[in-house]
Amino acid sequence: MHTEVINISKNNCTICQVDMCLTFNPFVEHLKERVLTEKTLKTEFYKYVLNKFEADPCISLDIQPENAEGFRESLELIYSILTPPILNEKEFYWALSTPVPEKIFFSTEAFFNFHSSHHSGLYAVNMPDDELFTQRQKRFIYNLILERMYGFSTVLKNELLYSYVDPETKLTRFYSIFTNAEFVKIVLRGELPELKFETIEPYLNDFEGIEILERILPLSNFMFQGFTVITLTDVTLSHAMESIRDELVNHSANEAEQYEHIISSLKTLSEDPCIEFGLLPFLKVNNQPIFDTAECSQSVIISEAKHFNAAEETFQALAFDYNKNPKPVFFNTITDEKVAKFPFLKVLKEARIKSYGIFPVYYNKKNVGIMEVYSYNEIALYEKLLSKLQNAMPLIAQLLQNSIDQFDERLEKVIKEKFTSLQPSVQWKFNEVAWNYLKTGNKKNKSQEIETVVFNNVYPLFGAIDIRNSTIERNTALQDDLKALMATIIKTLLTLKEHIHLNLIDNLIYKCKDWEQKISGFITTNDELTLDSFLEKEVNPFFNYFRENYPEEKPVIDAYFECLAEDTGIAFANRRNLENSMQLINNTINHYLELVQDDVQGSYPCYFEKFRTDGVEYDIYIGQSISPTRAFDVLYLKNIRLWQLQSMAEIAKLTHELAGQIERPLETTQLIFIHSNAIDISFRNDERRFDVEGAYNIRYEIIKKRIDKVLIAGSVERLTQPGKIAMVYFNPNEAAEYHEYIKYLQEQNVLNDDLEYLDLEELQGVTGLKALRVGVNYQTASSK
Structure with missing residues (x-):
């Protein structure tokens, strides 16, 4: 064990914002409680340690971290009490620190060596300077004050993530750093200010409210006594899995970068710097495999084939044959004899790859691509490697399926946009922009860019019909x-x-x-x-x-x-029946929406775009900029909102009436997101679709994507339910407006008399959501 002082701040400066006293008294009080409550043989050990502490005349003094060596016996007793006996201090990352983590004064050999080798400021992980370290320290202080003095819990925990590149393997390892403040006592000086949870709730879970908390609760009113316990845990493998999940959920538009990040996480899971990975989704056009895409660039065999100018037809035939009978294939060594038998290995041998394996990846029982494992050294233990990767395979399958879906969507968009005319409501704007491009264009200016098509101050309407479960x-x-x-x-x-x-x-x-x-x-x-x-x-x-x-x-x-x-x-048979049933439902919804296009456009021109999911989602935009030659009034917005609610009820009836026609029983849910403020949208030339413009407007898109599975606050019940229409909103005025529409449709026997006002759970970055929910009257037949 080591008693050398380690400064946590990477610049070795003292920046604690509250008075503190390093003492063993809180630990001694804890021991006294354990002696009274413990019923096992541990009681004798606790008594022995307690007697040792009480016999020490210096035990109640304000100890200085630099004098820790003089208390070595007491510190080692603390270590014995707080850690399992079988742990090896040469392998266990454990340390004691000041009441507010600032100086470590007692640590295991493993912790001390780790810090000596990799320290760049343990509490400065992902923080560029000591100012942010100070914020983290203040957050720690206020977390304890609010929890101990007021009983207010916070979302931010005393846990950080530290990463470093292992100098031997060159692979990144991740450690969780946890601070245990059980043996910290807070001493109050003067009166404790009265606080209401509602007053400080906005400042509990971020760093921005620290200054406000300092004004409400001056740190001069408190003293921290005792010590903290710091532990490090290797979370490399779990972090690698979480990184893959994050990439799948929050990936960027650059698919090549997404693949690179996931392959990097696979290397971390393998824990072997010599092993490399490749991923290849099976993308097809007219049932023929294609390889000239960003996704395919992450396959080593495709990349090397292009590098050595191998004929693409060779690999098309290979992929076609492999997809007929996909199975694991691996070559521990790539020799001339194997190249003669398997010609595709030639490009790998020329690239000096010595070991190569192909493993099929399945999504819903369908082979969606392959994972390649290769090395410039010989690999012998493929089985051991695959056992490490087993939990990641469903995520890899989802990645490859996403690539296939996105590729198919890109093809569909090109066909739709290039070979199908644009909606008349916005065609005029594209004509105008194209003419301006031709009119002002300079043939010598090869880099001239076309003007972006933008519609300002339009009102969005979003609807989603989802197939339940x-x-x-x-x-x-x-x-x-x-x-x-x-x-x-x-x-x-x-x-x-x-x-x-x-x-x-x-x-x-x-x-x-x-x-x-x-x-x-x-x-x-x-x-x-x-x-x-x-x-x-x-x-x-x-x-x-x-x-x-x-x-x-x-x-x-x-x-x-x-x-x-x-x-x-x-x-x-069951999968066919399910797909047929889902297809019939979606076709019915799409057919209905196509039929009512004239109704939607009749009162005032608007832009209407559908998206295919497991059900159908759509966006509608209406506003003056879409039809500048016609005066726009908010009454047109109200009219289309009433139409949207009525059409959702109609769709619910239509899908309900399909119960006798579909081969598997399926139900749909209906969801509307109400957004009162106008937003700006622009046509993204690279993706050939409209998207929101500006940071505030992006929030609308984020909320839209997160409410489909939102729960009712304080319950495990989903907001969306079969036979009902859910309307999510923020503003009470929105609820009042829709309440009028609901009353009207109830009088028309379209909706049931069961309106609910609901509070919704908090979503990531989204609070204050509410919803209306009302049942659809299935007793009246649909009109379409």
Whole structure:
């Protein structure tokens, strides 16, 4: 153990903002309580330690961190009490610090060595200077004051994340730094000011309110006594997984960068600097694989093929064949003999890659791409490596599927925008901008940019019709299909057993029944991969052998292979039914919205854009700038809001009436986001769509994307429910306006008399959301 003083501030300056006294008294009081409450043999140890402390005449003094060596025996007793006996101090990152973390005066060998090797200011992680360190320190102080003196808890915890690059592996490692203030006592000087939670709530969870808290609660009124306990925990692997999740949820528009970040996290998970990764989604045009995209640039075999000018047709054929029978393939070494047998390895050998592996990635039982593992050294333990990556595979599958979806959407947008005319309501603006470009253009100016199409001060309307629990429905359909498949296999094996006497048949039956048990739970991507391997390597070869060598058994075996056909087989029946049902619902919604386009545009021109999700979402923008030749009045906005509410009720009825037509029972939810303030939108030439303009307006988009699964405050109930229309709002005036529309539609028997006013849970960066919710009257038939 070390008693050398370590300054936490990276500039080694003393900047504590409150009086403090380093003392063991709070710890001694804690020991006294434990002696009274502890019922095990630990009581004797606690008594022994307590006697040691009470016998020390210096124990109540104000100790200086520099004098810690004189209290080594007491400090080691504290370490023995607070840590498990089996921990090795050469491996355990643990230390004692002043009441407000400023100076570490006692630490394990592991902590001291870690700090000596990597210290750049432990509490200055991701902080450029000591000013921010001071803010963090003040936040720590006020967290304790508000919690101990007032019982107010805060979101910000006494935990930080520290990262450094391991000099040996060159890989980034992450450590969680946690400060335990259990042995810190706050002494009040004078009267404690009266505080109401509502008064300071806005300042509890960020650094911006520190100055206000200082005026309300001067730090001169408090003294901190005792010590804090600091521990470091290696969270590298969990942080790498969280980084992958964050990239999937909050990725930037640059897909190549997203892939690079995720591949970097995979390297961290592997914990081997010699291992490299590549990712390749299977993108297709007219069912032919294509590789000339940013996503494909993260595949080593594609990158090297381009570098060495290999024919793209070779890899198209390879990808096409591989997708027919995807399976793990790995080469611990790439030799001339293997290159002769597998020509695609040639470009890897020329790039001096010595080991290479391909592993199929599945999303909803569909092969969506591959993960490559390669090295410029030989890799022997692929199995150990894959076990480390197993938890990341569902996330990788989601990444590759996202790339496929985004690529398909890009194609669809190009087709729509290039080969379909723009909506008449905004066509005039594009004509105007194009003419200005031609009129003022200079043929010699190759870099001239076209003017951005902008509509200022338009009112947005957002609506979303979502298929309820679509993810759960997909997993259930998959389970039902796999159960049907296992039942077919078992039935076929039992039939063969009547004529063929092999113990292997009983073994296969046993394995199938075991799979039936696994299928009853949640099915992971790895389970699907393992099941596919079982079918391809055991079941199918077994049946193929008897189909070819026992003609009399051919009919029953043919029936099994027929069930595997995606278009007609029973092994895909539930998924087909689900997709058909979802498609019918979405087609019905889209058809209805197409029919009512004239109604929407009739009173005043507006821009109307639909998006395909598991249901249908749409944006509507209306305002003077969209139709400058016609006077705009807010009454047109009110009219379209009433239309939106009425149309949502109509859509709810239409989807409800499909119950007898769809093959799997599905329900829809209806959501409206009410936004009273006008925003600016612009046409993004790179994505060929309209988007909001400006930082304030972006907040509208953020809220829009986060409310689809919002819960009612204080409950686990989702706001959106089948048979109801939910209307999310901020402003009470918005609720009053919509209440009038609801009353009107209730009198028309369109809506039920069950209006609810609801408070919603806080979302990330969004507070104060409220909602109206009202039921749709299914007793009246739909009009379309």
